[in-house]
Amino acid sequence: MSKSDDSRRNFVKILGIIGAGAAVGCITNENSDKTGSNIDVPSRIAGSHYMGDFSTPPLETVRCAFIGVGERGSGHVSQFAKIDGVEIVAICDLYEDLTKKSEQECKEVKDGIHKNIALYYGDTDLWKKMLKEVKPDAVIIATPWNLHAPMAIRAMEEGAHAFVEVPIATTIDDMWKTVNTYEKTGKHCMMMENVNYGRDELLYLNMCRKGVIGELLHGEAAYIHELRWQMENEDRGTGSWRTPHYANRNGNLYPTHGLGPVAQYMNLARTEDNFSRLVSFSSPAKGRKLYAAKNYSNDHKWNQLDYGGGDINTSIIKTALGRTIMVQWDETSPRPYDRLNLIQGTKGILAGFPTRIALDGGVEGATENHHQWAKGDQLQAIYEKYEHPLYKRLGAIATKMGGHGGMDFMMRYRIIECLQNGTPLDQNLYEGCLWSAVGPLTEASVKEDGMPQDFPDFTRGDWKKTKPLAIIT
Amino acid sequence: MSKSDDSRRNFVKILGIIGAGAAVGCITNENSDKTGSNIDVPSRIAGSHYMGDFSTPPLETVRCAFIGVGERGSGHVSQFAKIDGVEIVAICDLYEDLTKKSEQECKEVKDGIHKNIALYYGDTDLWKKMLKEVKPDAVIIATPWNLHAPMAIRAMEEGAHAFVEVPIATTIDDMWKTVNTYEKTGKHCMMMENVNYGRDELLYLNMCRKGVIGELLHGEAAYIHELRWQMENEDRGTGSWRTPHYANRNGNLYPTHGLGPVAQYMNLARTEDNFSRLVSFSSPAKGRKLYAAKNYSNDHKWNQLDYGGGDINTSIIKTALGRTIMVQWDETSPRPYDRLNLIQGTKGILAGFPTRIALDGGVEGATENHHQWAKGDQLQAIYEKYEHPLYKRLGAIATKMGGHGGMDFMMRYRIIECLQNGTPLDQNLYEGCLWSAVGPLTEASVKEDGMPQDFPDFTRGDWKKTKPLAIIT
Numbered sequence: 005m006s007k008s009d010d011s012r013r014n015f016v017k018i019l020g021i022i023g024a025g026a027a028v029g030c031i032t033n034e035n036s037d038k039t040g041s042n043i044d045v046p047s048r049i050a051g052s053h054y055m056g057d058f059s060t061p062p063l064e065t066v067r068c069a070f071i072g073v074g075e076r077g078s079g080h081v082s083q084f085a086k087i088d089g090v091e092i093v094a095i096c097d098l099y100e101d102l103t104k105k106s107e108q109e110c111k112e113v114k115d116g117i118h119k120n121i122a123l124y125y126g127d128t129d130l131w132k133k134m135l136k137e138v139k140p141d142a143v144i145i146a147t148p149w150n151l152h153a154p155m156a157i158r159a160m161e162e163g164a165h166a167f168v169e170v171p172i173a174t175t176i177d178d179m180w181k182t183v184n185t186y187e188k189t190g191k192h193c194m195m196m197e198n199v200n201y202g203r204d205e206l207l208y209l210n211m212c213r214k215g216v217i218g219e220l221l222h223g224e225a226a227y228i229h230e231l232r233w234q235m236e237n238e239d240r241g242t243g244s245w246r247t248p249h250y251a252n253r254n255g256n257l258y259p260t261h262g263l264g265p266v267a268q269y270m271n272l273a274r275t276e277d278n279f280s281r282l283v284s285f286s287s288p289a290k291g292r293k294l295y296a297a298k299n300y301s302n303d304h305k306w307n308q309l310d311y312g313g314g315d316i317n318t319s320i321i322k323t324a325l326g327r328t329i330m331v332q333w334d335e336t337s338p339r340p341y342d343r344l345n346l347i348q349g350t351k352g353i354l355a356g357f358p359t360r361i362a363l364d365g366g367v368e369g370a371t372e373n374h375h376q377w378a379k380g381d382q383l384q385a386i387y388e389k390y391e392h393p394l395y396k397r398l399g400a401i402a403t404k405m406g407g408h409g410g411m412d413f414m415m416r417y418r419i420i421e422c423l424q425n426g427t428p429l430d431q432n433l434y435e436g437c438l439w440s441a442v443g444p445l446t447e448a449s450v451k452e453d454g455m456p457q458d459f460p461d462f463t464r465g466d467w468k469k470t471k472p473l474a475i476i477t
Numbered sequence: 478m479s480k481s482d483d484s485r486r487n488f489v490k491i492l493g494i495i496g497a498g499a500a501v502g503c504i505t506n507e508n509s510d511k512t513g514s515n516i517d518v519p520s521r522i523a524g525s526h527y528m529g530d531f532s533t534p535p536l537e538t539v540r541c542a543f544i545g546v547g548e549r550g551s552g553h554v555s556q557f558a559k560i561d562g563v564e565i566v567a568i569c570d571l572y573e574d575l576t577k578k579s580e581q582e583c584k585e586v587k588d589g590i591h592k593n594i595a596l597y598y599g600d601t602d603l604w605k606k607m608l609k610e611v612k613p614d615a616v617i618i619a620t621p622w623n624l625h626a627p628m629a630i631r632a633m634e635e636g637a638h639a640f641v642e643v644p645i646a647t648t649i650d651d652m653w654k655t656v657n658t659y660e661k662t663g664k665h666c667m668m669m670e671n672v673n674y675g676r677d678e679l680l681y682l683n684m685c686r687k688g689v690i691g692e693l694l695h696g697e698a699a700y701i702h703e704l705r706w707q708m709e710n711e712d713r714g715t716g717s718w719r720t721p722h723y724a725n726r727n728g729n730l731y732p733t734h735g736l737g738p739v740a741q742y743m744n745l746a747r748t749e750d751n752f753s754r755l756v757s758f759s760s761p762a763k764g765r766k767l768y769a770a771k772n773y774s775n776d777h778k779w780n781q782l783d784y785g786g787g788d789i790n791t792s793i794i795k796t797a798l799g800r801t802i803m804v805q806w807d808e809t810s811p812r813p814y815d816r817l818n819l820i821q822g823t824k825g826i827l828a829g830f831p832t833r834i835a836l837d838g839g840v841e842g843a844t845e846n847h848h849q850w851a852k853g854d855q856l857q858a859i860y861e862k863y864e865h866p867l868y869k870r871l872g873a874i875a876t877k878m879g880g881h882g883g884m885d886f887m888m889r890y891r892i893i894e895c896l897q898n899g900t901p902l903d904q905n906l907y908e909g910c911l912w913s914a915v916g917p918l919t920e921a922s923v924k925e926d927g928m929p930q931d932f933p934d935f936t937r938g939d940w941k942k943t944k945p946l947a948i949i950t
Contacts, residue, residue: 221760221810222789230848283756283927287694288799290823316695316821318803320791322927326761330791330803337694338837338847339826348789350763353812364811374811375703454756454795456927 045464052187056470062426069094069140071131073106077146081106083413085113087420094138096124096131135162148245153178156193157185165192170260171440179437183462186433194429195436197264201414205265206392208354212269218351220270225262226332228342232295251309254286255446256317256333260439262343269347273467277325279438279459284449286314291336319446393477437462518937525660529943535899542567542613544604546579550619554579558586560893567611569597569604608635621718626651629666630658638665643733644913652910656935659906667902668909670737674887678738679865681827685742691824693743697817698735699805705768724782727759728919729790729806733912735816742820746940750798752911752932757922759787764809792919866950910935
């Protein structure tokens with residue numbers, strides 16, 4: 005669901021797509037492997053600690069800084085500024101106009117709480133200066149994919165909690181570096197998967213926890229969203245920096261929106277089960293090349309790329325318990341939006357797009373059995389019975405505040421609430437890394453014509469200690 | 478969609494589940510491999526010929542015999558008896574009552590055309606006697622899975638064309654034996670995949686041939702049909718012989734209903750493309766054990782089985798052109814029926830359950846673009862524009878005659894029509910084998926924790942010579 009901002013692309017332009025991690029001087033773990041199929045688990049760095057259920061002392065006011073305030077990041081500023089307990093202390097972007105636009109939004113928040121906002125713009129390295137000078141409690145990062153890890157790492161090293169757009173990183177190596185910094189610094193680092201706060205996702209999480217569909221067996225997750233039009237961002241904006249990814253990488257490049265919720269239904273990396281391995285195939289790469297040929301002149305840069313990333317990638321994840329998750333990604337093909345959002349158990353099935361529920365023997369009040377999807381009033385009754393307490397508490401305000409139907413607001417609200425209460429966040433970094441690891445692992449599997457790739461265990465076996473996500477009330 | 482009859486189980490009982498092929502003396506090819514991941518292609522037997530577009534001289538009257546006339550086979554007799562040009566000459570089943578019931582149905586057909594029907598019942602080997610004595614033109618076989626190949630092989634050896642229920646066989650070895658006999662005897666052998674004659678499947682085939690959705694990239698196919706209740710067939714009937722398959726094998730045991738149509742959309746094994754390899758994972762096996770424990774006494778035979786076959790199997794096929802097909806199978810979980818029936822191209826997507834169509838830029842008459850599925854009148858307009866000529870010609874009579882909504886009748890009608898006209902059948906044996914091969918290949922992949930398995934090329938490279946399935950008018 006993330007959208008990018010104009011400024012992201014320019015970070016890429018200057019730092020370069022590859023190797024940005026090293027460029028900003030993040031911790032290097034010599035034991036980690038650079039390939040996607042890394043199954044060697046590097047040792048935990050001396051003095052570091054497992055962070056599965058990590059929490060920090062309550063923070064009355066959370067001093068927030070932002071790196072990247074374009075199309076996605078500006079939404080973060082705008083809503084965080086309106087949450088009680090937040091003080092906006094700094095905004096950093098390449099562009100003066102974007103920086104000042106976000107500053108203005110903050111100033112318009114009632115009571116004028118955000119009085120002293122330090123602004124940084126005009127140079128690619130100013131975010132580092134900002135971290136040093138402002139010493140924020142939390143940094144919200146919405147920059148191009150390859151910058152997520154190095155920026156999160158530096159933020160933690162400078163004493164801030166890091167909140168990062170999806171995916172957390174694009175290489176297994178960068179994920180290990182992020183985990184190592186997390187465990188060494190004892191700072192929060194959360195990949196902000198907003199879809200886990202969707203109404204249906206919360207409903208299904210609640211139903212799974214209550215055992216409504218029995219033992220969980222299989223899930224399906226996708227990000228199917230036709231975004232060819234983003235190529236109109238030729239020099240600035242999402243398409244400008246994402247298009248080269250689509251051309252140069254072949255796999256599932258954007259797996260977390262569909263997968264995050266399904267992983268939490270299954271309690272993956274939380275006591276019960278964990279990611280084990282995956283297999284992946286991509287379809288031929290046709291759509292982007294055809295689109296470029298149709299919409300741009302022969303000598304346009306979009307017609308100079310060799311589009312190597314298959315239009316649709318299909319993968320299957322196997323978990324430690326032997327459960328399966330079918331995962332798909334397609335931002336190219338002309339078809340309606342879909343995240344699948346399917347979870348199947350021994351007593352029923354919950355699915356999305358549209359919302360579909362069938363329970364063993366049938367749902368309450370239905371004459372049909374599980375051979376039929378629940379309809380109208382029956383679905384309504386399920387919402388009433390199993391609506392997630394968090395949605396009951398925040399659904400109305402979240403819907404009003406908006407952001408992908410309210411899920412964005414609910415995520416931002418929960419981040420601040422957890423920091424204020426000193427409770428663990430709803431998503432730990434190990435989850436963010438495991439969900440994101442589908443990117444490089446599918447690339448490796450596709451490259452090896454479907455060979456299974458093992459997930460690195462970023463928890464180093466400690467996932468068994470991490471409590472299932474609580475049903476937050 | 479196939480249902481079985483009471484008699485099937487007893488063939489199994491006496492011949493044994495394994496090794497039935499050898500027991501009936503079929504051709505043995507010493508070069509073939511018994512594992513699912515057989516990529517060695519045995520040489521064609523001397524004097525044999527490739528049969529991709531094979532046809533036989535026109536037959537004015539097709540003398541038909543039947544082996545197995547239980548729940549599925551009785552439907553075959555009943556409808557074939559009503560098709561012009563068919564003469565029913567023999568019926569064979571273990572049970573006298575089933576045999577005579579089918580005979581009676583034939584006698585009731587107007588004009589009393591089926592006067593001399595030889596009946597064979599009471600012994601497991603009588604079908605061989607029937608083949609020798611009656612010398613039918615065509616034999617329709619609806620017996621347990623493991624008997625399909627040996628019966629088809631013997632039928633061809635005795636000079637008959639063989640028409641066999643799905644799957645054609647359960648081992649790669651049996652598939653090669655069937656292919657070798659086919660090529661040596663020059664008799665038709667068709668696995669009767671009825672779903673290829675469904676209205677939507679024909680519509681989609683027509684749309685794919687006309688290029689409506691551009692270059693084909695990806696398909697999805699499934700047989701998701703909760704059939705736990707079949708376990709009530711304790712001593713006779715489908716559940717009695719299928720349940721041990723579910724317990725003892727782990728993979729996609731019944732792939733062809735979903736896959737057959739998608740394979741023909743893509744022209745697999747027909748000039749354009751072919752099956753290349755697959756990867757497969759099964760979920761844990763839970764549902765059958767739970768069902769048995771809930772519904773049967775502790776000492777019941779269904780509670781003595783060790784259910785090893787995962788409730789849902791998910792696989793991905795890759796084709797020679799790099800296209801992908803996601804294939805699923807689940808006859809256990811409580812969820813609504815689904816075959817997915819999805820085909821995606823560079824210009825649109827066609828999907829099933831329910832019928833969903835979206836075309837690049839939107840369908841005719843719609844204000845929405847391809848981000849929306851066509852609705853109501855728009856869908857109707859698509860049916861009118863692209864209805865398959867075969868459905869236009871036979872849809873009304875097929876719907877009236879019935880059999881899974883008419884697809885059964887259309888298939889049976891086409892079989893006779895092709896034999897009468899001396900044209901190639903709509904499905905050759907190579908297709909039946911490739912579609913069925915997903916069974917043993919997924920078993921092998923699951924056993925090897927997701928390792929890719931190559932498809933045997935049953936055509937020995939000759940698929941490039943086989944014409945695409947004609948748009949039959």
